[in-house]
Amino acid sequence: MNSDSVFTGKKDIVVYLSHIILIFSALIVAYPIIFLLFTSLKSTQEFFVNLFGLPLAPVWKNYPDAWQTGHLNMYFMNSLIVTGVSVLLTVVLTTMGGYALGKMNIPKSEAIIMGFMTFNFIPGIAIYISLYSMMAKMGLLSGYQALILPYTAWQIPFSMYIFKKFFETIPMDIIESSRIDGCTEFRTFFSIVLPLITPAMATVIVFNFINNWGELMWAQIVTASVMSLKTLTVGLLNFKTEMGVEWGQYSAGLCLVTVPLLLLFGYFQRYFIAGLTQGAVKG
Amino acid sequence: MIKNKQRSLGHAYMIKGFLFLLPATLVYLFFAVIPFFSNLVLSFQSWNGFGAKELIGLENYISAFKDRYFLLAIKNSLYLGFGSSIISVIVGVLLAWLLMYVGRRTGGIIRTILFSPSMIPAVITALIFSFVYEPEYGILNSFFGAIGLDSLQKAWLTNKATVLNSLLFVSAWKQVGLTMVLCFAGIQSIPQSLYESARLEGAGEWQVFRKITLPLIMSFIQLSAIFALMAGLKIYDTVLALTNGGPGKFSVVMPMWIMQNTFSFNNYGYGASMSMIFVLIVLLGMVITKKVVKGDAYEL
Structure with missing residues (x-):
């Protein structure tokens, strides 16, 4: 739906507010996953000193390690x-x-x-x-x-x-x-x-x-x-107990099972939604 | 003559039709319907999983209502069910409404992001949230620490005051996208002419929402309320992965207590009776939601 065709004039404030609220909600949903991605490339030491930032010295080894452990x-x-x-x-x-x-x-x-x-x-x-x-x-x-x-x-x-x-x-x-x-x-x-x-x-x-x-x-x-x-x-x-306090590895493991799923399902999302709305017509 | 022939042809297709339907029906009967009714029978019996089954009438049901953990589990499941249903409907409907004011591209991206938690297995979202709630290095407490609000730092999942609402947040976080997407589909089915004429008559955006959008998407709201309620009442994976019912048994939920009694304590009959009570609660919750959130079908 194109907003321009639907509305004219005085609803500028509504449009701004909508953008702010929606982007904020999207951030709340996406942030834990972004945090996970960052953490997955940090060593345990870096995790403790650099909790929120981008990984400074990416540890790619976390991924194969997590897959194995x-x-x-x-x-x-x-x-x-x-x-x-x-x-x-x-x-x-x-x-x-x-x-x-x-x-x-x-x-x-x-x-x-x-x-x-x-x-x-x-x-x-x-x-x-x-x-x-x-x-x-x-x-x-x-x-x-x-x-x-x-x-x-x-x-x-x-x-x-x-x-x-x-x-x-x-x-x-x-x-x-x-x-x-x-x-x-x-x-x-x-x-x-x-x-x-x-x-x-x-x-x-x-x-x-x-x-x-x-x-x-x-x-x-x-x-x-x-x-x-x-x-x-x-x-x-059992993942958490197996990983101990290796936060980087733990995150890498979670990313390994989450990110491909998100990409795949993100692509197919409309079919999923179509199914739900079809089921919705009479539920 | 022709009519007769058509009828007998129709009859032949009907018989073939039943043959086509048979495999699915048999599989479903065997793996869902029969076990359910056998579960009903089992709920009146005492059985440890190995020995002989003994008919004990209503005894299991009577003990269930005296079992304080089961009663607590009912309370918790109801809280999570109705709580996440209410939250996700309010937030989801508002977000769906706001999506109308955003361009198609931005809206699409936001929809995809907000909906993504619905497609990840609940175990994984729970594990992600174990990061958020972790008391020492978790996102939430570190965030409060970073902005100087140390007093708000809590042991979210081991503190009785916060554990249920922390679970409720995860449940709502997972459900909101679905509500939003369903309601957005509802909004899109409303003819533009209705909006245009309302605006021509000088209606404000909020009025348009209240008087046109909301009534016309009631059936979608009803459906999403039911979906969210079902998800909340049946919540198991999230609680298991985040708290395992703790602290103590404080956040135990119905499926969890039934699982433990059945498969850990080998009280199969007792588990069966509690699961039948669970079924009744779920059906009742559905009926109540249907009554409270009236989804009148409007002819468009």
């Missing part, structure tokens, strides 16, 4: 595998489900998706306790599937909702003509419909990625007995 390699790989596979599975399941609900004459499809969405509000802990004993009994707790399968499932309601909404906007004619031409439903789905829903796909992927990447509680429950599965969030909890 914090076991970030293992945590990072685990998070990547778990998140990647579960997001992929959710996308496969919910494009199909959303297509069925949006375009395949299922009666009461609105009520069905609302059922999923309502259930989605239930706090995780009310599911985890029994799920843990169920999965233990079935021997599902020892490998990656212990995290992948539940993560896949928990993202289904929202993702399917987004896909359903999106499929509904695709005109029926396109689908019918392909059906009449003798395409199977699978063929119609993959070659005609799927290419049309890239924006929804992006929203769902970004949204699920953020949620699964940041999940802590279930990962804690599962990895309490299977240490080798520890994801980044669980691993980071």
